[in-house]
Amino acid sequence: MTGSPPPTRLLICEDQALVRAGYVTIFSTQPDMEVVGEAEDGRMAVETARRLRPDVIVMDIRMPLVDGIEATRQLAGPGVATPAKILVVTTFNVDEYVYEALRAGASGFLLKDAPPAELLNGVRTIARGDSLLAPAVTRTLIGRFAERLRPSDTFRPARQDLVRALTPRELEVFEQIAAGLSNAEIAAKLFITSETVKTYVSRILAKLNLRDRVQAVVLAYRVGLVSGSD
Known part of the structure; x- marks a missing residue:
């Protein structure tokens, strides 16, 4: 024991x-x-x-x-x-x-x-x-910092690289992460299981060389994948 x-x-x-x-x-x-x-x-x-x-x-x-x-x-x-x-x-x-x-x-x-x-x-x-980054806190962050989260032209190529790196389904999950949804909320929205979402999240972080969801949210806004008005 x-x-x-x-x-x-x-x-x-x-x-x-x-x-x-x-x-x-x-x-x-x-x-x-x-x-x-x-x-x-x-x-x-x-x-x-x-x-x-x-x-x-x-x-x-x-x-x-x-x-x-x-x-x-x-x-x-x-x-x-x-x-x-x-x-x-x-x-x-x-x-x-x-x-x-x-x-x-x-x-x-x-x-x-x-x-x-x-x-x-x-x-x-x-x-x-x-x-x-609890969903409610993420949404607060997005709303408060929407202006400074707007992408610049410098990050447009990075967006193309990101889209190329992910499958359409992974990109879909990535967008939901950036919107502040929890795994359970993503699962309900995409009609998949929470375990499947967890697998997608791990795969996305690995592909993009990100440490956690915080970095995923920051990246999504920096490259203009989503915006504060989404």
């Missing part, structure tokens, strides 16, 4: 001491989680993450010295051999950089006022290797 898996090791990056302490308290009550480090600015976040190699990093966007977007880019962006799994926490009315954080390599995001249960679920989701 095998024992329980080791707890998920967390690094908390937040410049407000009170908020940071709140995160530590929430995570420390969970038997499957362990807070192994804290950082109060972006530079410390990068240094501590590289030293401790946590399983998941909870990253604030607005931090001194180096902001959360740049820290995320250094830890999970293009060219990083072993990208960190980063959950960005932000406040939409204050921060307008969520999209940039996702482009920088974040695995997902939550609002700072999310209830503890949602925060815990978010960490577990990302620790499993999945991305955290």
Whole structure:
């Protein structure tokens, strides 16, 4: 009989001491989680993450010295051999950089006022290797950032490459992912099983060399496959 898996090791990056302490308290009550480090600015976040190699990093966007977007880019962006799994926490009315954080390599995001249960679920989701873009949150992201998600001519060739890489059915599933639909919703819409959708999603991510659904959504909008008005 095998024992329980080791707890998920967390690094908390937040410049407000009170908020940071709140995160530590929430995570420390969970038997499957362990807070192994804290950082109060972006530079410390990068240094501590590289030293401790946590399983998941909870990253604030607005931090001194180096902001959360740049820290995320250094830890999970293009060219990083072993990208960190980063959950960005932000406040939409204050921060307008969520999209940039996702482009920088974040695995997902939550609002700072999310209830503890949602925060815990978010960490577990990302620790499993999945991305955290719940359908409702994806639609919020799309609506709020529709303007900056508009494609430029630079990305038109990339769209052609994407269409050529995928089969018609895969392209159909890809469009539904970008629209923020869950696997169950895609299955219902396309009249296939959730397991079949899961297989398509894995195949799409592999073909396009994408890490998760977050990157799939960003790519779909960057190349103009879908738009905020769809």
